[in-house]
Amino acid sequence: MQTNSTGTGSQDGMNTSQLKHLSSWFDRYVEPFLTTDEEGKKNIRLKIEHTRKVCEAMALLSSGENLPENDAHIASAVALLHDVGRFPQYRRWRTFRDSESDNHARLAIDVIRDEHVLAGIDPSEQLLIKEAIRFHNTLEPPAGIKSPTRQYVNLIRDADKLDIWRVFVELLAQPPEERATAATLGxxxxxxxxxxxxxxxxxxxxxxxxxxxxxxxxxxxxxxxxxxxxxxxxxxxxxxxxxxxxxxxxxxxxxxxxxxxxxxxxxxxxx
Ligand SMILES: [Fe+2]
Structure with a gap:
């Protein structure tokens, strides 16, 4: 389903209308994963909320670091899509622990490919988005990674962490029995x-x-x-x-x- 093809030329890089399309794709994509039991809903909601907050953190980073507009657009797309692998991961394995299931960054790349999420976006920008997602969760960013890919890898790693901290601090404030089970990795x-x-x-x-x-x-x-x-x-x-x-x-x-x-x-x- 090529729902994101806006048909616009890509010479000027990603535009806000393409970003809007991506965002509505995301909302449609996650919806069916909420049709599950209460515990599952809690865990899926946690990841939807996390994605939104990572997008907010990314916007703060982009403005704080004075990124050019097009770079900020690419960074927003990375933030929106970096964890889409979490949804099939949880549905299939009922865990967010990659070692007990599959690498959620790789799963995200599969979703992006299978759903043609980036159709209509400049191929070189598609590659930047996918590379940043691929390396967002490694222990360290790969040593040989080159600019401009490195910039997006670094941005998503920072934005992701800023929100994972929020999730945990909020989780710690809750009584243990109310915590989203998959968030504590067991x-x-x-x-x-x-x-x-x-x-x-x-x-x-x-x-x-x-x-x-x-x-x-x-x-x-x-x-x-x-x-x-x-x-x-x-x-x-x-x-x-x-x-x-x-x-x-x-x-x-x-x-x-x-x-x-x-x-x-x-x-x-x-x-
Ligand atoms: Fe994340």
Whole structure:
């Protein structure tokens, strides 16, 4: 279904009408995934909301970093489509954990191809959008990636993180039984438990690896460690303004090594 072909020439790059088409495609695409049980609805709604908020964060980044208009349009498309793989992933496997299902970035590329989502958009811009989505969730951005692809990879990685922090901070404020189950990746909420390996990684200024996170507190450390993977000054400013790091750290166990690692992470944002 080639619903996004606007028939407009592509010499001037993406335009706002193409973006509007993409946005209405997204709304139509996600709708049927909401026809499921209550738990499923909660998890699917979480991803719809996340997508909208990543689009908002991307707009803030684009203006904060003074991106040219066409770059900002491409970045908006990346934000809108980066997680479309989450919907078939959840329907098929009932999880958002890639290691127990499939890489959701690759699934997104499949959806974009199968649904002809980018029809009518300049082929070189289609490629930029797909490449940015492909690398939005890797532990690190691939070393050899070139400009201008790198710009969009970095933008989506920052915008995505800004909203994943929001999701978790909101989740932590809810009673455990009300939390969207798939958002916690099934990690046990063991009060007081925290792994030395994750603290050491955070303390060294590295991103904590998901496969080393054994409990929910480790996952909080992992999320805090993302401060070391932000590219843009605007992202660091927004993160500080929103206070996500202190909010995540608030429910960590009272330990000197934890406190020290968290303080370092926070200090790095204003460095
Ligand atoms: Fe995302």
């Amino acid at each position: 990690l046990a909420d063991l009060t007081g438990a925290v792994s030395d390996e994750c603290i050491a990684a955070l303390n060294s200024g590295a991103v904590v690896r998901l496969d080393t996170a054994k409990c929910f507190n480790d996952f909080k450390l992992l999320q805090i460690s993302w401060v070391y993977d932000l590219t843009y000054t605007t992202s660091r400013r927004i993160l500080l303004e929103r206070g996500y790091i202190p909010a995540l750290a608030a429910s960590l166990p009272e330990r000197c090594d934890v406190r020290e690692a968290v303080s370092k992470a926070l200090a790095s944002l204003s460095a």
